[in-house]
Amino acid sequence: MALKIGIDVGGTFTDFVVTRDDAEPAIFKTLSTPSDPSIAVVNGLTDIAASMNPPLSLEAFAPTIDTIVHGTTVTTNATLTGTGAKCGLLTTEGVRDALEMRRGIREEQYNNRYTNVKPLVPRYLRAGIKGRLDRVGRETAPLDLDGVIQAIGLFKQEGVQAVSICFMNSFANPAHEQAAAELVRAEMPGAYLSVSTDLLPSIRFYERVS
Numbered sequence: 522m523a524l525k526i527g528i529d530v531g532g533t534f535t536d537f538v539v540t541r542d543d544a545e546p547a548i549f550k551t552l553s554t555p556s557d558p559s560i561a562v563v564n565g566l567t568d569i570a571a572s573m574n575p576p577l578s579l580e581a582f583a584p585t586i587d588t589i590v591h592g593t594t595v596t597t598n599a600t601l602t603g604t605g606a607k608c609g610l611l612t613t614e615g616v617r618d619a620l621e622m623r624r625g626i627r628e629e630q631y632n633n634r635y636t637n638v639k640p641l642v643p644r645y646l647r648a649g650i651k652g653r654l655d656r657v658g659r660e661t662a663p664l665d666l667d668g669v670i671q672a673i674g675l676f677k678q679e680g681v682q683a684v685s686i687c688f689m690n691s692f693a694n695p696a697h698e699q700a701a702a703e704l705v706r707a708e709m710p711g712a713y714l715s716v717s718t719d720l721l722p723s724i725r726f727y728e729r730v731s
Contacts, residue, residue: 523587526569528562530593535561539569547572558595600641606682606713610642611672611701612730613689614649624727646679648672650688650701658694669701673708684709687717687730695722 527538530553537549549569554560563579570582577585599605610617620640629635650672652664676684684705691698695718702716717729 524585525588525590526566526586527590528565528592530558530561530591530595532594532598535565537565537569555595558593603639603641605641607680608642608646608683608685609672609676609679609681610647610730611650611669611684611686611688611705612647613653614651616689616726616730617644617647617649619727619730620647623731642685646676646681648675652688652697654688654690654694654697656690656693658690660694660696664697664700666700666704669704670708673705676712677709681709681712683713683715685715685717685730687726689726691718692722692724692729 523541525540527540529536532555533553535551535553535558537551539547539549547569549565549572551561551565551568554564566582567579570577570579573582596605610620612619620642621637621644623637627635627637648668648671650665650668651662653660653662655661673684686698686701686705688697688701695716698716698718702714705712705714721729723729
């Protein structure tokens, strides 16, 4: 009995579809738990286990699962409502406004009153750090570690819960980002950390910083 389970975590409900070779697909639904979405997932899997014939505990049910496919609108909802974690950004000095400038393209080109989507990181929590790499990753200015420490102090003072790091040309050499990341891990061990070269080590700064 190899089961395949699809899970969609939404803002109100968490939906499950269970398929197996010898039966029709079964649909289950449970209330979402926005404070910790994993609770609703476990609750739903527990309900599915109890519906088996004979009923199973979650521990006994787990080995029968072959595949879980997971999707969610939680991050989309958080982005739209601005209710995500309080974020800080460490980036190269002089480009902290790239989140607002984007690539210079407006959604409505001829609408002079058009306003871009509000960035997830407010300007005062975007710290420009001295230090530069050229396009092939050669260091042209050393990373200002004191500046990183100062920015971390601001983040701690402001109650920042998540820190993103994205430096110019780091796709060619992640050394500056990794050095800054080590300081964040040491000074803010409870914060979520996102490093651009770990997620998307490719050319184009806006795509990485956003």
